[in-house]
Amino acid sequence: MFSAERLKMARYRRKLSGKELAVAADLTPVTVSKVENGHQPDDATIEKLTRALGYPLKFFFMDNPKVLDTRAVSFRSLKKMSAAERDASLAAGSIGIAFYDWIDERFNLPAPDLIDLSKERERPEVAARLLRQHWGLGDRPIGSLLKLYESKGIRVLSLSENTRNVDAYSFWHADRPYMFLNQKKTAERSNFDSAHELAHLVLHFHAGRESAAITDAEKQADQFASAFLMPEADVKSSLGHVYSASQIIKAKARWKVSAVALATRLHGLNMLSDWSYRSIVIELGHRGFRKGEPLGVQRETSTVLAKILAALWKRGITRSQIAEDLNLPWEEVETLIFDLAGEMPSRPEVPQLRLVK
Structure with a gap:
């Protein structure tokens, strides 16, 4: 059965309105609206929609995707974000979940090791200190933030949305924490964003349990991030x-x-x-430090995804095979993996991840 939810998801990722999709597919807006509301399209309509969106046909006949609720996602500012930006980012989150579900079938990843600090949300500095203690970090600077997060079970993905309104976001799904980071920012800004999202995961949305309404959650997350990064x-x-x-x-x-x-x-x-x-x-x-970061630090990327891709390449699994397994255009996968697909290891490396038999 053709999935109306998947049609909307693909349209969101392409940042098209229903009318814009109708024009691109040479269909009427009424036809697109009917399909998105559950009316089963004929073969000719399906062909036009898939061609206009550039998604594989099989994508639209899979089970409905895991749709994220805006209330369970730590968007920085919904007021500044357009509906198209919000919907595209949420759709990227759904694709990220599907991608990691695919990875989980093939690799054993670290289990989540985050603690619920929602009772300390009014004391973000205390919460940051408690998490550092839980992870045995002491007061020293953190060498690699993303490597640390991934070792604690956070699924870190890149978000290549070319907008200043979507810095980063995070959420819990099926008791697993996810973090998406915009790659259009400076490395320093991305580091702070990641610690800000870590705050949301432990203070405000632990394991999918939304805490009480908090008007200053963003301020708390900033205070947590500052204390976590700079004890x-x-x-x-x-x-x-x-x-x-x-x-x-x-x-x-x-x-x-x-x-x-x-x-x-x-x-x-x-x-x-x-x-x-x-x-x-x-x-x-x-001196230019408001708009950028002269003499900045090197940007971090995912250690886990690099090892996974190296293991897949070693087994002869190509980009097209990954995309075919997921029934996605390759560029949708590529936006999630920190541009790692084009970087082959400089020498053979035995991944530390264990394959699932």
């Missing part, structure tokens, strides 16, 4: 008297954060006065 003890022991933007620019690499994020953390720890903070942020803006 108070380490910041104070590493930096003495701070009086210039140059000091902050030099020091920020230790925690792999933006200069503005470090300045904000120092201000929050009373290591910068209000006047000094404002002056330094203005200077950072003049």
Whole structure:
């Protein structure tokens, strides 16, 4: 049976309205609306829709996809996001779930090791310290954030939406945490975004259980991220008297954060006065640190996906085979995997993941 939900999902990913799809498929808007509302189309209509959307025919005859509820996803700002951006991002989440379901059939991945810190949501710094303690991190800077997250069972995927309104988002599905990161931002911004999403996973949406309505959840997530990435003890022991933007620019690499994020953390720890903070942020803006991150750190990618792809390539499984198994256009898979498909290992490597027999 042709799936109306899958038709909508493909349309969302292509960022088309119903009328725009009708024009692209040479159909009437009424016909598209009927199909999306469950009316079974004839073969000619199906052919036009699949051609216009560029999705394999089999995709539309699979079971209905796992549709994400906006209320269970940690979108940063629904007010700034257009309906097309929201729907495309949610559809990417559904594809990400399907992709990891496919991976789970072939590999054993780390089990989730996140703790429910929703009772500490009013004390984000405490929550950050508790999670660091749970993971045995102490106060040291984290070498690789994504490698850490994946070792704790978080399924990390890239989000290549070319928009500033969708930085990152996260959610729980089937007791598994997912995190999507926009690759259009600086590496430092992406690092902070990932810690922000980690906050949502443990503070606000643990294991799919939505906490009580929180008007300042985003502020809490920012405070958690700042404390998680830049522990108070380490910041104070590493930096003495701070009086210039140059000091902050030099020091920020230790925690792999933006200069503005470090300045904000120092201000929050009373290591910068209000006047000094404002002056330094203005200077950072003049030096280009508002729009970008000159002399930035290297962007992190998924360690787990790199190992999985290496194992698949070693077994002779190609990109087209992966896409065919998933009944998806390859570019939809490629947007999720941090551009890793084009990077073959420099030397043979035995993946640390164990294949499921």
